[in-house]
Amino acid sequence: MAMVSSILLFLSAICIFIAQAFAQPNFLYHFCLDNGNYTSKSTYNANLNNALSSLSSNTEIDYGFYNFSYGQNPDKVYSLGLCRGDVQPDICRSCLNNATNLLPLLCPNQKEAIGWYDYCMLRYSFRDIFNIKETGPSFYMWNKKNVSANLDQFNQDLRTLLDSKRVQAAAGGSLRKFAAGNATAPNNQTLYSLVQCTPDLSEQDCSDCLAWAFGNIPQCCGGKQGGRYITPSCYFRFEVYLFYVAKADNASSPSPPLVPSVSPPPLNKTAAAKGKESNKSRTVMIIVVSIISFVVLIIISFYIYLRVRKPREKPQGESTDEIRSVESLQLGFGNIKVATDDFSDANMLGKGGFGVVYKGKLSDGQVIAVKRLSKNSSQGDLEFKNEVLLVAKLQHRNLVRLLGFCLEGIERLLIYEFVPNGSLDNFIFDPIKCVQLDWERRYKIIGGIARGLLYLHEDSRLRIIHRDLKASNILLDSEMNPKISDFGMARLFELDQSEGNTSRIVGTYGYMSPEYVMHGQFSVKSDVFSFGVLLLEIISGRKNSSFRNGENIEDLLSYAWKNWKKSTVSNLVDPTLKAGLTTEIMRCIHIGLLCVQENVVDRPTMASVVLMLNSYSITLPIPSEPAFFMNSGTESNICLQWEHDSRLIESNQSKSSSVQASINDVSITELSPR
Known part of the structure; x- marks a missing residue:
């Protein structure tokens, strides 16, 4: 019956979604x-x-x-x-x-x-938001069409209209502070505007809020035929077509029983438009009713099928389900031994703290990578099971694909797809190979890693914190597409869980966030910090570990921050890229510094990072100081924690010191964070 309930809920959700998609704004x-x-x-x-x-x-x-x-x-x-x-x-x-x-x-x-x-x-x-003027967070949208002529006159007419509506709206009572109206614009156009405040604001606060929003017009929609700026306490919109109910021009009038229009009405075709709208409504209703009827029929048929078929014995316990889900992936040790030529040195791809990785070829010709865990590996049965169960359920082009595993005696093997170009660190930190990574390829790698992390954090059926994101755990396929690997340290979150705590700190020095190092607190923002470090490494070609900078020894984050403050961030860029130095590289440095901010709350989510990487119209906030691990003063105390905290488990993995708009076709949206 639980399965029936789940299916009924799922199909009901589909019905609701379809109905809302047709009927809602x-x-x-x-x-x-x-x-x-x-x-x-x-x-x-x-x-x-x-x-x-x-x-x-x-x-x-x-x-x-x-x-x-x-x-x-x-x-x-x-x-x-x-x-x-x-x-x-x-x-x-x-x-x-x-x-x-x-x-x-x-x-x-x-x-x-x-x-x-x-x-x-x-x-x-959770805080009192009543009777308080707030202008952030905010966003704006604009019409794609430009004002064709007489821009100065257009701007003057717009400002006059908006100011008059601001006074009218601010004077409204405690039930409604709203005004709409129109004015003549150049080229025989009519300019329409609408302004509104939350009515719990005072007259002065409403007026100030709208005046502040008007001040953003040059940034928001200067020279455009339409635009809107939206904040928590007030907003405005203007267009050269009627987008609201015309009788609403009088703010004190009751609203007529009409739906506001969201696009320009056809000229001289009002009656025809109404007829078409009526036919469209009937068509939509017929489609919705037909779909709902069809879905209800499916629900009834499926329910009858489940009632009459022979019940299947229910597996006992969650662990049984987990084991069955990966049984099909288990491969014989003998087959893997043959595939790797008895784990010969000639097939060795790499060696880390948890074992050796070999190249192999199965009997069907498929090339594989086999991770053979060392017998004294600090990755125990828990981590082995963790990696199998997690990776087997993940499907994304920027995550390495688990093909199978082997558990026989003391042997524990993980079989992955073979990624021919090895790990990212073999390129960006190699003075010869780094030349193969021009900026176009590096930018593609940065974007792919970001999308892979976003999938782990938000888009997969599970919420997963990787906890060991670093250059050696990014593999590159034949087309240099990045694939996140090594999920032995990953943690699975419930969908409504946002952070966790642990007394067993695992990960790699230089990539772990300060709250994780010092207090064992980890969240999606811990991975964001690691991503920021990795992004700066990709741009600079330097590891986030101590290096000599003139007479000083400092880490990459300290070096990046000093150059940011001095407006000399070009010093941070890999010399092989400086010939093609672009604003895109500068923007990525900016994003990297946002990710490594010491305050967890200040760091963006991976969803925001992906948006910032793909939209140049978004204004990036100013970053605050990152967490340093090699410096003077308070930062040196962090180094002492690394050296003396008995919880930290050292390994030599990868030769590093490691520790365990209206949404239509005429609008574009711009975000303005708090």
Whole structure:
């Protein structure tokens, strides 16, 4: 029956998704703020569910502003919902209902989050957010079309219109601070604008918030025919077409029973447009009803099948399921012995703290890499089982693929796909081979590693912290695509878990985050730190270990930070790349420094890193000082921890000192972090 329930829930979710995809307004963007976390069984989660339920189920409020709190400190939840001022109550409540369902799924364990649809905004927090003006986090969107002529006059008309609407909205009461209107623009155009504040703000705070948002127009949408700037407390939008309900020009008027338009209406074809819209609605309803009927039929048929078939004996315990899931991967020791020519030295690919890696060839001709764990390896049965179970379930082009394993007597073998170009450290730290990695290839490697980590952290069916990301654990295939390897130290998190603690510190010196080294605390941000170190190594061709810089001995992070502060980051770049020095390289150094910041909260997630690597329109925040491991003052105390902390387990792995817009076709979105 548990299986039936799961299938019913899954198919129901499909139905809901299909219905919402046809019927609901665009979801714009969201922020999951790293200001605290909760678990699924916590008091905070229960209070959050109650607060959001109260907000979305309230039918008495018809002015589009909802604010509720629930519970007692320190688990009290404050929730706030605001609908666009021209939206009628039933559409408003529908939008907020969608938001209360979606936002906790997008931010599954953050205590503070905010999300925006076209028609509404929802935010919640563990802190009091009522009656407070906040302009961050924010984002903006713009129309792709430029103002064709008379830009100065256009800007002047726009500012005059927006200022008049700002005064009108700020003067609104405690139920609604909203204004919309239009003005004549150059070239016989009509300019439409809409402004709004959360009505719990004072008149002055609303006016100040909108004035601040207007000040971002040159950065946001200067010279564009449309744009919007959105903050938690206020927002504005302007276009050269009508995008709101026209009768909403009067802010005190009740909203008519119409859905706001989100694209320009056809000129001189109003009646035809209405007819087409009506036909479109009927078509959508027919499609939705047909799909739901079909899905219900499948559910009934599947349920009958499960009821009449002979029940299968249920495996006893989770460990049984795990063993069965990997039984098909187990290979015979004799076959591997033959494949590697009895583990001959000629087939040796490399040697590390956990054993030797050999090249082999199976009887079917497939080339493999065999990791033969040493008999006295510090990777015990737990780590061996961990790597088999984890890697066998992972499928991503930037993760090395596990083909099988062998467990016979004292022999423990892991069989991987063969990656012909070996590990990344053999290239970037080699004065001859590094020339093969021009910037285009290095950038491709950086992006691939980032996508692989993002998959581990967020996109796989499991949430996995690698805990030993470094250059020697990045393998390069025949096309120099990176593949993350060696999951012996990885930790599996529950989907609602964000961090963990351990008294057994494992990893490699120079790549581990300070909170992990000093306190045993690890999270996705620990991997982000390691990624930042690796990114700076790829750019500089230097290891993050002590090296002589003139008369000083320092580590890579210290060197990078000093050059960043002096605006001489070109000193950090591998000399083989300087001939092709680009702003792209400078941007990657910037991202690397964001990743290695000492404060965990300040580091971006891998989702943000991937976005920053792929979108040059995003303004990067200024990094704070990274954690140093080789320096003077307080930093030297960290070195003492490395030398004297009895929890640290040394090995010689890899010859290093190791220790165990509206979403449519005319808008582009830009983020502005807090």
